[in-house]
Amino acid sequence: MIEQKLSVYNTLTRKKEIFEPIHAPHVGMYVCGPTVYSDAHLGHARHGVTFDLLFRYLQHIGYKVRYVRNITDVGHLENEEGSGEDRIAKKARLEQLEPMEVVQYYSNRYHKVMNDLNTLSPSIEPHASGHIIEQIESIKEILKNGYAYESNGSVYFDVEKYNKDFDYGILSHRNIEEMLNTSRELDGQEEKRSRVDFALWKKAAPEHIMRWPSPWSDGFPGWHLECSTMSIKYLGKEFDIHGGGLDLMFPHHECEIAQNTAMEKHQVVKYWMHNNMITISGQKMARSLGNFITLEQLFAGDHELLEKAYNPMTVRFFILQAHYRSTVDFSNEALLAAEKSLDRLFDAYARIDKVPASPASSVDVKSIRSKCYDALNDDLNSAIVIAHLCDTATTINSANAGNITLSQEDINELKDIFDIFLFGILGIRNDVTSSNNNNEAFGKAMDLLLDIRQKAKDNKDWATSDQIRNELTKAGFDIKDGKDGAEWKLK
Numbered sequence: 244m245i246e247q248k249l250s251v252y253n254t255l256t257r258k259k260e261i262f263e264p265i266h267a268p269h270v271g272m273y274v275c276g277p278t279v280y281s282d283a284h285l286g287h288a289r290h291g292v293t294f295d296l297l298f299r300y301l302q303h304i305g306y307k308v309r310y311v312r313n314i315t316d317v318g319h320l321e322n323e324e325g326s327g328e329d330r331i332a333k334k335a336r337l338e339q340l341e342p343m344e345v346v347q348y349y350s351n352r353y354h355k356v357m358n359d360l361n362t363l364s365p366s367i368e369p370h371a372s373g374h375i376i377e378q379i380e381s382i383k384e385i386l387k388n389g390y391a392y393e394s395n396g397s398v399y400f401d402v403e404k405y406n407k408d409f410d411y412g413i414l415s416h417r418n419i420e421e422m423l424n425t426s427r428e429l430d431g432q433e434e435k436r437s438r439v440d441f442a443l444w445k446k447a448a449p450e451h452i453m454r455w456p457s458p459w460s461d462g463f464p465g466w467h468l469e470c471s472t473m474s475i476k477y478l479g480k481e482f483d484i485h486g487g488g489l490d491l492m493f494p495h496h497e498c499e500i501a502q503n504t505a506m507e508k509h510q511v512v513k514y515w516m517h518n519n520m521i522t523i524s525g526q527k528m529a530r531s532l533g534n535f536i537t538l539e540q541l542f543a544g545d546h547e548l549l550e551k552a553y554n555p556m557t558v559r560f561f562i563l564q565a566h567y568r569s570t571v572d573f574s575n576e577a578l579l580a581a582e583k584s585l586d587r588l589f590d591a592y593a594r595i596d597k598v599p600a601s602p603a604s605s606v607d608v609k610s611i612r613s614k615c616y617d618a619l620n621d622d623l624n625s626a627i628v629i630a631h632l633c634d635t636a637t638t639i640n641s642a643n644a645g646n647i648t649l650s651q652e653d654i655n656e657l658k659d660i661f662d663i664f665l666f667g668i669l670g671i672r673n674d675v676t677s678s679n680n681n682n683e684a685f686g687k688a689m690d691l692l693l694d695i696r697q698k699a700k701d702n703k704d705w706a707t708s709d710q711i712r713n714e715l716t717k718a719g720f721d722i723k724d725g726k727d728g729a730e731w732k733l734k
């Protein structure tokens with residue numbers, strides 16, 4: 244039973260639409276994954292967290308989701324227009340590695356940081372290089388239907404022919420004349436009928452190391468083709484959601500739609516969803532600007548633009564503080580503010596159990612749950628959910644200070660709200676960072692140590708009490724003595 248009515252913004256229709264899966268309760272969801280030739284950065288974090296939120300929420304409200312996120316390990320050339328060297332092959336050449344060593348190395352590192360960000364693994368994670376046979380079959384189908392042509396061992400998609408029968412530019416709202424006027428002259432231009440045509444198969448130059456046999460030449464598939472082929476293979480000829488970063492809308496997703504339609508003669512994807520980008524202090528992130536921060540650097544505080552290391556949960560929370568379709572500007576101030584807000588939520592959560600229950604509540608907390616659902620149902624508005632959670636934290640703190648009263652039922656409700664929304668759907672992990680944390684085993688061990696220290700102090704056994712304090716400080720803990728005993732925090 245699906246109890247919530249979710250609306251999502253469909254980039255294809257440019258409207259918010261009620262989400263109605265083709266085969267409810269099953270949902271097929273495909274998200275363009277990373278090209279594994281370098282370390283993941285903030286852009287990957289936003290993309291990963293956005294579609295993790297969608298994945299978690301769809302499952303929470305009762306759908307059975309098949310989430311496919313690919314690994315691009317062949318065919319993504321240096322220039323987005325489809326020229327230059329293969330990104331993986333170039334890295335392999337520079338590092339003197341096998342291309343698949345590069346792929347494995349950066350895939351492992353991508354999984355590590357996605358795990359740090361507490362994103363759930365996709366149901367299937369197919370590699371483009373593992374689906375060359377299927378991609379060749381796709382090309383044959385597009386050729387058979389008359390929307391591609393072979394030229395000198397390569398195969399190109401015939402955009403102008405396709406545009407006569409369908410609409411090229413339906414997603415990005417660009418038209419061919421405009422594209423013809425703006426696209427630059429490219430390598431291999433002479434092979435193409437029109438400069439807007441894109442490669443389905445490229446004949447490999449003699450020095451090109453990633454190559455496979457095909458009916459046309461020894462070569463490799465075009466980048467856009469893998470997503471059409473693998474999404475249809477695993478999710479069917481019609482499926483629900485295709486996601487990706489806004490920077491992929493053109494040409495990547497536009498080309499995917501053209502390929503899909505050239506094969507199937509109809510739209511394959513029902514809802515296209517795109518997350519917006521991250522800027523750094525108002526600037527686009529780029530290696531040339533020196534503001535390119537990888538997630539590993541961010542978590543270690545290892546970059547000249549960073550004032551300190553940031554916990555992955557702070558980064559996740561920071562991303563979720565904005566709606567996924569708005570831009571987010573990264574700065575130390577913004578991350579420090581996110582860290583503070585999140586700490587305040589953790590503190591309030593830790594205090595819930597300490598709130599004294601009253602016979603009746605003096606405030607109404609019954610509407611918070613439905614308000615959080617309303618926000619999520621409105622195109623995943625995590626920013627509003629966080630605002631409600633911050634209000635909930637204020638309620639808990641007021642009850643704890645004795646300014647308002649809460650019944651046991653309402654105390655339980657507030658705890659549920661944190662468990663469902665903050666830890667469940669928003670996917671925040673309650674990491675061990677202070678005595679106000681809820682990792683029970685760790686907390687108990689610390690309480691025990693501080694208890695022993697207190698007893699030593701009571702017995703004037705200063706050597707033991709100092710030893711515990713000094714060793715804990717050396718291990719990275721901050722111990723503060725207060726009137727109600729000692730409190731600890733990880734520095």
Ligand code: ZN
Pocket residue numbers: 274275276470495
């Ligand atoms: Zn893709």
